[in-house]
Amino acid sequence: MENYTVERSKVELTKEDFVSDQMVKWCPGCGGHAILSSVANVFPKIGYRKENFCMVSGIGCSSRFPYYVNTYGFHGIHGRAAAISSGVKIANPHLSVWMATGDGDSMAIGGNHFIHIIRRNIDINIMLFNNQIYGLTKGQYSPTTPMGSITKTSPQGTIEHPFNPGELILGAQGTFFARAVDTNPKLMTEVMFEAARHDGTSVVEILENCVIFADKTHVQITSKDLRDDHQIHLKNGEPMLFGKEKKKGIRMRDSRLEVVEIGKDGITEENILIHDQYQQDPGLHLMLAKMTPPHLPMAMGVIRSAMYPTYDDMVEEQIKFAKENSKIKNMDDLLNSGDTWIID
Amino acid sequence: MTGKNKKQIIEKEDVVVKFVGDSGDGMQLTGTLFSDNAALAGNDLATFPDYPAEIRAPHNTIAGVSGFQVHIGTNKVHTSGDLCDVLVAMNPASLKSNLKWAKMGATLIVDFDSFDDKAIEKAGYKTNPMDDDSLAKFNLIKAPISSMTKESIKELTTDVKTAEKSRNMFALGIIFYIFNRSFDQTFKVLDTKFKKNPLISEINKTVIKAGYSYADHVEALASTYEIPRAKLDKGKYRNITGNVATAWGLLAAAEKSGRPLFLGSYPITPATEILMELAKHKSLGAKVFQAEDEIAGICSAIGASFTGSFACTTTSGPGLSLKSEAIGLAVITELPLVIVDVQRGGPSTGLPTKSEQSDLYQALFGRNGEAPVVVIAASSASNCFYYAFEAGKIAMEHMTPVILLTDGYLGNGSQLFRIPKMADLPKINPPIAQPNDPDFKPYRRDPETLVRKWALPGTEGLRHRIGGLEKENIIGTVSTDPQNHQIMTDLREAKVQKVADFIPNQKLTGEENGDLLVVSWGGTEGAVLSAVEVLQKEGKKVSHAHFHYIMPLPKNTNEILGKFKKIIVCELNSGQFVNYLRMKQPDFKYLQFNKVQGLPFVVSELTEAFNKILEEK
Numbered sequence: 001m002e003n004y005t006v007e008r009s010k011v012e013l014t015k016e017d018f019v020s021d022q023m024v025k026w027c028p029g030c031g032g033h034a035i036l037s038s039v040a041n042v043f044p045k046i047g048y049r050k051e052n053f054c055m056v057s058g059i060g061c062s063s064r065f066p067y068y069v070n071t072y073g074f075h076g077i078h079g080r081a082a083a084i085s086s087g088v089k090i091a092n093p094h095l096s097v098w099m100a101t102g103d104g105d106s107m108a109i110g111g112n113h114f115i116h117i118i119r120r121n122i123d124i125n126i127m128l129f130n131n132q133i134y135g136l137t138k139g140q141y142s143p144t145t146p147m148g149s150i151t152k153t154s155p156q157g158t159i160e161h162p163f164n165p166g167e168l169i170l171g172a173q174g175t176f177f178a179r180a181v182d183t184n185p186k187l188m189t190e191v192m193f194e195a196a197r198h199d200g201t202s203v204v205e206i207l208e209n210c211v212i213f214a215d216k217t218h219v220q221i222t223s224k225d226l227r228d229d230h231q232i233h234l235k236n237g238e239p240m241l242f243g244k245e246k247k248k249g250i251r252m253r254d255s256r257l258e259v260v261e262i263g264k265d266g267i268t269e270e271n272i273l274i275h276d277q278y279q280q281d282p283g284l285h286l287m288l289a290k291m292t293p294p295h296l297p298m299a300m301g302v303i304r305s306a307m308y309p310t311y312d313d314m315v316e317e318q319i320k321f322a323k324e325n326s327k328i329k330n331m332d333d334l335l336n337s338g339d340t341w342i343i344d
Numbered sequence: 345m346t347g348k349n350k351k352q353i354i355e356k357e358d359v360v361v362k363f364v365g366d367s368g369d370g371m372q373l374t375g376t377l378f379s380d381n382a383a384l385a386g387n388d389l390a391t392f393p394d395y396p397a398e399i400r401a402p403h404n405t406i407a408g409v410s411g412f413q414v415h416i417g418t419n420k421v422h423t424s425g426d427l428c429d430v431l432v433a434m435n436p437a438s439l440k441s442n443l444k445w446a447k448m449g450a451t452l453i454v455d456f457d458s459f460d461d462k463a464i465e466k467a468g469y470k471t472n473p474m475d476d477d478s479l480a481k482f483n484l485i486k487a488p489i490s491s492m493t494k495e496s497i498k499e500l501t502t503d504v505k506t507a508e509k510s511r512n513m514f515a516l517g518i519i520f521y522i523f524n525r526s527f528d529q530t531f532k533v534l535d536t537k538f539k540k541n542p543l544i545s546e547i548n549k550t551v552i553k554a555g556y557s558y559a560d561h562v563e564a565l566a567s568t569y570e571i572p573r574a575k576l577d578k579g580k581y582r583n584i585t586g587n588v589a590t591a592w593g594l595l596a597a598a599e600k601s602g603r604p605l606f607l608g609s610y611p612i613t614p615a616t617e618i619l620m621e622l623a624k625h626k627s628l629g630a631k632v633f634q635a636e637d638e639i640a641g642i643c644s645a646i647g648a649s650f651t652g653s654f655a656c657t658t659t660s661g662p663g664l665s666l667k668s669e670a671i672g673l674a675v676i677t678e679l680p681l682v683i684v685d686v687q688r689g690g691p692s693t694g695l696p697t698k699s700e701q702s703d704l705y706q707a708l709f710g711r712n713g714e715a716p717v718v719v720i721a722a723s724s725a726s727n728c729f730y731y732a733f734e735a736g737k738i739a740m741e742h743m744t745p746v747i748l749l750t751d752g753y754l755g756n757g758s759q760l761f762r763i764p765k766m767a768d769l770p771k772i773n774p775p776i777a778q779p780n781d782p783d784f785k786p787y788r789r790d791p792e793t794l795v796r797k798w799a800l801p802g803t804e805g806l807r808h809r810i811g812g813l814e815k816e817n818i819i820g821t822v823s824t825d826p827q828n829h830q831i832m833t834d835l836r837e838a839k840v841q842k843v844a845d846f847i848p849n850q851k852l853t854g855e856e857n858g859d860l861l862v863v864s865w866g867g868t869e870g871a872v873l874s875a876v877e878v879l880q881k882e883g884k885k886v887s888h889a890h891f892h893y894i895m896p897l898p899k900n901t902n903e904i905l906g907k908f909k910k911i912i913v914c915e916l917n918s919g920q921f922v923n924y925l926r927m928k929q930p931d932f933k934y935l936q937f938n939k940v941q942g943l944p945f946v947v948s949e950l951t952e953a954f955n956k957i958l959e960e961k
Contacts, residue, residue, distance in 0.1 A: 022821065054801045056647065066809050067822060072801035074650050075811025076643065077673050083640035087647025090631055091606050095651065095801055116636040319626045326627030331599045334592065334625065335763045340582045341384055
């Protein structure tokens with residue numbers, strides 16, 4: 001299948017090429033600042049012409065993003081970024097389309113569009129800012145808020161089972177899913193670059209801290225004392241090791257994942273799973289995406305990156321085929337096709 | 345072609361034939377085959393399919409009746425006709441529910457075999473209408489259609505289902521006889537349709553011939569009719585439905601503007617045919633995206649419009665409700681977008697397969713904030729082509745969403761269409777910003793038209809951001825400044841009002857002044873014009889103004905309305921356009937004639953209403 005790749009830049013771009021002249025209006029300490037900085041680092045490295053980037057968003061704190069990068073940008077309406085960006089990419093496959101969205105925007109009001117863009121595998125890079133709260137409306141629980149959390153609309157604690165975005169994405173037949181935390185810019189840059197390289201819908205979930213309404217919501221994963229034991233950075237082709245000394249590992253036992261220690265009970269590196277992000281079968285990817293502390297570490301990095309045909313490529317293929325094979329080449333042909341007769 | 349038993353041939357100017365039966369009886373196909381045949385014979389025509397929302401409603405019930413009405417004539421045919429001259433009824437339920445649409449003395453052709461006790465009871469008859477004298481004022485032909493169909497094809501097949509399915513062709517054969525029609529064209533169509541199954545084609549042809557020869561032997565059919573060729577303008581013609589014409593009009597606008605067509609749409613009755621039609625034309629570069637819902641349909645179109653496609657979305661009433669918020673987004677981002685609303689009976693799911701004009705308020709006002717859009721309406725199946733084209737032209741040249749209102753009656757109905765040459769259609773000039781234009785700002789406007797430039801992603805030197813938040817005039821950054829919001833609100837309104845400078849003046853049929861001006865809009869043109877013509881022939885001082893441009897109104901609207909003693913506005917709703925006129929043109933007193941029954945106007949009810957008004961002091 002032919003790929004309708006994006007035109008490359010003739011000159012080397014820098015971070016400055018994407019700096020917006022707009023004042024960034026996120027709260028001091030918001031994870032958004034770090035994400036913005038990572039994007040500005042990644043865009044010049046991708047190598048596309050700067051005019052070919054298009055940033056689309058919905059509504060929420062995350063969705064102010066297009067104003068803060070100097071690209072073509074479209075700030076949409078609540079929940080609809082996936083639908084808008086689908087139109088952008090299908091209409092012009094030569095654009096590198098990026099979407100900034102949040103857990104409210106994509107998991108709640110825009111849930112329908114979110115699963116369908118993934119199912120179609122349209123080549124769009126989605127940055128899902130997951131701060132587990134509605135920030136812009138000032139602190140109501142979202143579909144990813146942990147059960148029992150006290151928020152403005154759950155004074156006695158939420159009674160809803162939260163979504164794990166990774167599970168939802170893979171359930172919708174996602175071909176690319178990566179996860180990063182806003183406190184690790186190096187990892188964010190790395191996975192966003194991988195997302196850009198992937199043909200198809202790529203979703204990067206960024207565990208983001210909302211300092212005002214859900215401060216430390218990810219503390220079990222991000223705090224200095226816990227992060228080594230509660231995170232595992234998956235790398236393709238490498239054993240799934242983690243912990244300060246990289247002595248802990250993930251193995252499969254009785255169809256379940258478990259944490260083991262190298263050197264204990266005769267465990268060697270041989271027993272540890274090797275990460276294969278390109279595997280078509282999503283079974284293990286789903287298990288990895290679902291891992292949560294304290295029993296299992298949260299998976300970071302690229303969890304899945306499987307090759308499937310993209311919707312936008314197939315649209316172009318069908319049009320190309322139709323143009324080559326149809327007798328109808330223009331409107332005059334169409335108007336005069338089929339049963340017609342002359343009256344004189 | 346003449347039968348063995350030569351009968352008297354009577355020449356008629358026009359005739360209305362209605363085919364009715366159970367929803368699985370193939371009435372739509374029968375009607376289409378007859379109308380295509382009539383078109384090729386040179387008659388002008390209009391058709392009206394009338395079918396239930398269910399694909400297969402309970403057998404032999406009134407709810408399951410499906411109909412197809414064809415009006416053919418020697419003169420210009422404006423409507424699909426009020427009452428029919430010939431009613432073909434395939435079962436008791438269809439006869440019962442449609443008898444009220446048959447003219448006094450009409451020929452009724454019924455499948456006599458279908459009138460068994462069970463079916464008669466299911467239709468709600470107390471006694472068998474074949475036996476009592478309830479049909480005495482009609483020319484009743486009790487044709488044993490089921491049994492004769494079976495008999496005629498016994499050498500080709502013994503399959504009961506096939507015989508059952510071919511009954512409609514027997515009825516068609518009878519109709520071909522009555523109207524002296526040639527089989528040739530219809531046989532050709534059947535051969536093409538059943539290319540992969542020649543036996544089915546053979547069966548259908550055999551049954552048509554059997555129906556024809558049956559009719560030739562029926563004494564009750566004392567005469568046959570000839571409807572001479574219509575006196576149409578010279579040119580090349582085809583038959584077209586409103587929905588296909590709409591699809592083609594959109595494609596034509598894409599070609600004339602040089603912008604590729606993008607359709608984001610979700611299936612909904614009665615608009616789905618536009619989506620299906622456009623999906624066929626990838627060879628013309630049309631990108632058709634069947635979205636997950638109505639909102640994604642319009643939002644994908646907005647995304648495509650941002651990148652420079654001629655973007656459209658098609659829907660019907662409930663879908664337009666779902667699209668409201670996104671239409672507001674297209675208003676504030678000032679992107680071209682065509683929203684086609686094939687109106688149906690509402691509110692809510694309402695009457696999905698019936699026609700109404702009740703979305704006008706929604707089109708004009710159904711959004712949050714001050715959100716003006718252009719609203720235009722087609723008035724016939726064939727001019728859906730031109731108004732779809734016009735919607736595209738206005739949207740792209742004025743950088744605005746345009747709502748095109750058609751309705752189920754127009755969308756499903758068909759008409760003769762004189763094929764235009766693309767070279768004769770006007771050019772469409774979208775205001776595309778040039779690369780590295782030093783003056784480009786997202787909301788800098790043409791001083792004449794107030795239209796902003798369309799700057800396409802990928803273009804060098806034009807990176808910019810737009811969106812649903814209010815923007816600062818000219819420079820396009822986010823702004824909450826009170827004065828700026830006033831300025832932007834006024835500019836958006838003024839830009840849409842300026843479209844009035846680019847649309848034709850309102851036309852009038854009849855004298856420029858008189859006793860009564862009849863006003864209508866959209867799909868009712870045929871019926872209203874026919875009624876006005878009746879009165880004009882009687883020497884009454886009545887004229888007709890049929891509106892296609894609703895927001896903004898044509899510039900001469902006030903002038904036209906001011907020259908009549910009385911004005912009556914006729915609509916298939918409770919008075920939406922008349923109230924809009926009361927608001928926009930408050931100098932006049934308006935009478936109104938409304939009907940909300942899911943049915944088109946009939947000419948007689950209109951003439952009656954107009955005469956009454958003329959008599960009143």
